[in-house]
Amino acid sequence: METIRTDLLVIGAGSGGLSVAAGAVQMGASVVLVERGEMGGDCLNYGCVPSKALIAAAAQAHVAQTSAAFGVDLDRPKVDWPRVRAHVQETIARIAPVDSQERFEGLGVRVIRDHARFVSDREVEAGRCRIAARRIVLATGSAAAVPPVPGLANVSFMTNETLWDLQELPSHLLILGGGPIGMEMAQSFRRLGAQVTVVEGAKALGREDPEMAAIVLDRLRGEGVTILEGETVSSASQQGSAIELRLSGGGSLTGSHLLVAAGRRANTEGLGLAVAGIETTKTGLRVDAGLRTTNRRVYAIGDAAGGMQFTHVAGYHAGIILRSALFGLPAKATTDHIPRATYTRPELAHVGLSEVEARQRFGGKLEVLRAALLHNDRAIAERETAGLAKVMVHRGRPVGATIVGPQAGDLISTWALAISAKTKIGQIAGMVAPYPTLGELNKRVAGSYFTPRLFENRTVKAVTRTVQRLLP
Ligand SMILES: Cc1cc2nc3c(=O)[nH]c(=O)nc-3n(C[C@H](O)[C@H](O)[C@H](O)COP(=O)(O)OP(=O)(O)OC[C@H]3O[C@@H](n4cnc5c(N)ncnc54)[C@H](O)[C@@H]3O)c2cc1C
Numbered sequence: 001m002e003t004i005r006t007d008l009l010v011i012g013a014g015s016g017g018l019s020v021a022a023g024a025v026q027m028g029a030s031v032v033l034v035e036r037g038e039m040g041g042d043c044l045n046y047g048c049v050p051s052k053a054l055i056a057a058a059a060q061a062h063v064a065q066t067s068a069a070f071g072v073d074l075d076r077p078k079v080d081w082p083r084v085r086a087h088v089q090e091t092i093a094r095i096a097p098v099d100s101q102e103r104f105e106g107l108g109v110r111v112i113r114d115h116a117r118f119v120s121d122r123e124v125e126a127g128r129c130r131i132a133a134r135r136i137v138l139a140t141g142s143a144a145a146v147p148p149v150p151g152l153a154n155v156s157f158m159t160n161e162t163l164w165d166l167q168e169l170p171s172h173l174l175i176l177g178g179g180p181i182g183m184e185m186a187q188s189f190r191r192l193g194a195q196v197t198v199v200e201g202a203k204a205l206g207r208e209d210p211e212m213a214a215i216v217l218d219r220l221r222g223e224g225v226t227i228l229e230g231e232t233v234s235s236a237s238q239q240g241s242a243i244e245l246r247l248s249g250g251g252s253l254t255g256s257h258l259l260v261a262a263g264r265r266a267n268t269e270g271l272g273l274a275v276a277g278i279e280t281t282k283t284g285l286r287v288d289a290g291l292r293t294t295n296r297r298v299y300a301i302g303d304a305a306g307g308m309q310f311t312h313v314a315g316y317h318a319g320i321i322l323r324s325a326l327f328g329l330p331a332k333a334t335t336d337h338i339p340r341a342t343y344t345r346p347e348l349a350h351v352g353l354s355e356v357e358a359r360q361r362f363g364g365k366l367e368v369l370r371a372a373l374l375h376n377d378r379a380i381a382e383r384e385t386a387g388l389a390k391v392m393v394h395r396g397r398p399v400g401a402t403i404v405g406p407q408a409g410d411l412i413s414t415w416a417l418a419i420s421a422k423t424k425i426g427q428i429a430g431m432v433a434p435y436p437t438l439g440e441l442n443k444r445v446a447g448s449y450f451t452p453r454l455f456e457n458r459t460v461k462a463v464t465r466t467v468q469r470l471l472p
């Protein structure tokens with residue numbers, strides 16, 4: 001057994017672990033990185049990257065369905081699934097070098113490809129190595145949670161890990177769970193030609209503002225996705241390649257394939273956490289505001305920390321703990337300024353407080369600004385006018401924003417910056433946006449704050465008339 005001493009040991013080479021390792025080694029720390037699976041973790045191999053590549057392929061297929069309105073007739077698209085898969089794999093391959101073992105070894109990180117587990121409160125074993133570290137970072141991510149549905153274990157269902165190995169386009173894809181994974185995949189497979197049925201136990205896109213989520217769900221239903229809400233699966237079975245789900249409401253569904261997208265569970269098993277005095281919660285590892293676990297030398301970041309589960313959150317966490325683990329500086333993770341986006345078409349993006357949360361916090365002092373895409377000239381030209389921006393304002397500053405529409409994930413960045421920089425709404429309204437762009441939506445919604453103050457204000461009108469009389 002080789003013994004290694006290091007400043008920082010990072011377990012997990014996904015979005016969070018790679019950011020910590022790259023930052024720490026480039027700032028002069030000695031770093032060991034342990035990964036038991038693929039470098040790049042879920043995001044690169046089984047999550048964001050393949051799903052966004054599939055969404056892009058599906059968008060190409062969808063063009064044929066909408067082009068006639070532009071005066072362009074296209075033939076019915078022929079979807080060649082092996083080539084769609086090749087596009088997805090090629091996308092992963094093009095990004096992979098940034099996350100590769102070679103790149104990290106080139107930076108000076110010692111990379112060990114094995115499963116890691118604690119053997120004491122500050123030592124970890126991985127393969128033939130025992131690593132003693134000053135600080136340890138758990139960036140072990142999460143995996144699909146499989147609900148305890150009777151019979152499900154005997155069905156050949158897919159999760160986000162196995163979906164990308166599909167050999168053929170499903171004729172009828174059943175999806176268990178109507179969260180972001182379920183909805184992004186439902187629309188993509190529908191656009192590529194599959195029949196798709198989503199079974200959602202509560203409300204589809206249930207974490208989002210219901211008014212905004214309804215715009216997305218209407219579009220998906222309009223494209224032919226069946227979404228059953230408030231419906232749970234009482235049992236699952238398989239006859240040959242046909243998968244049957246019996247529903248608690250009494251009906252049943254038969255499909256050719258089943259994707260389970262019913263939430264996540266943190267990867268904490270097999271880590272020997274008890275030996276190191278590290279506690280877990282229902283959602284992940286127990287951490288304080290500085291992302292320290294119950295063992296003061298050990299941090300947890302990203303999906304494993306059990307909070308918001310996004311790649312950009314894992315990257316943000318990495319920055320927080322680098323301050324603390326390398327320089328001993330105090331640092332706290334907050335969530336108010338962190339955006340999220342679901343990449344259905346239209347996209348649904350949010351940052352800060354929702355309308356309901358903001359009303360609870362600020363009561364009558366809250367102003368909710370709205371602007372519809374219906375009046376955005378670029379959206380009209382592109383026939384993509386289903387959408388809305390909603391901004392929650394308290395004392396002249398934005399405290400939350402939700403956007404549904406094309407490129408909403410890009411448009412929300414303006415509000416993420418405004419909220420983190422505590423910008424006044426007038427500064428967004430005063431920004432000059434190029435015409436004609438979707439970005440004008442942000443200026444328009446901010447400008448609506450001043451509409452009643454300027455255009456429906458008797459004093460302003462009286463002052464204008466007086467000044468006009470006095471001007472030479
Ligand atoms: C289908 C899908 C689509 C998504 N789309 C988006 C999106 O568009 N945008 C977005 O922001 N987020 C998206 N996410 C979420 C995003 O993928 C995660 O939030 C992100 O990957 C979390 O990064 P992480 O570093 O915490 O964990 P991971 O990326 O999961 O990395 C953890 C790594 O730790 C390794 N590991 C675990 N235990 C051990 C051990 N004991 N020893 C050694 N190695 C270990 C694992 O093998 C893994 O490689 C998506 C997720 C899914 C499933």
Ligand SMILES: NC(=O)c1ccc[n+]([C@@H]2O[C@H](COP(=O)([O-])OP(=O)(O)OC[C@H]3O[C@@H](n4cnc5c(N)ncnc54)[C@H](O)[C@@H]3O)[C@@H](O)[C@H]2O)c1
Nearest residue numbers: 147177178179180181182200201261262263309341342343
């Ligand atoms: N665009 C993005 O950024 C993006 C995309 C995909 C995933 N993600 C991340 O991955 C996480 C996981 O996504 P997800 O969609 O798997 O999880 P989720 O927890 O967001 O949604 C799961 C859905 O499944 C439902 N559900 C759970 N058990 C069920 C059952 N037995 N029967 C019927 N419905 C059931 C829940 O009510 C919920 O609506 C997201 O929360 C997000 O953090 C992000």
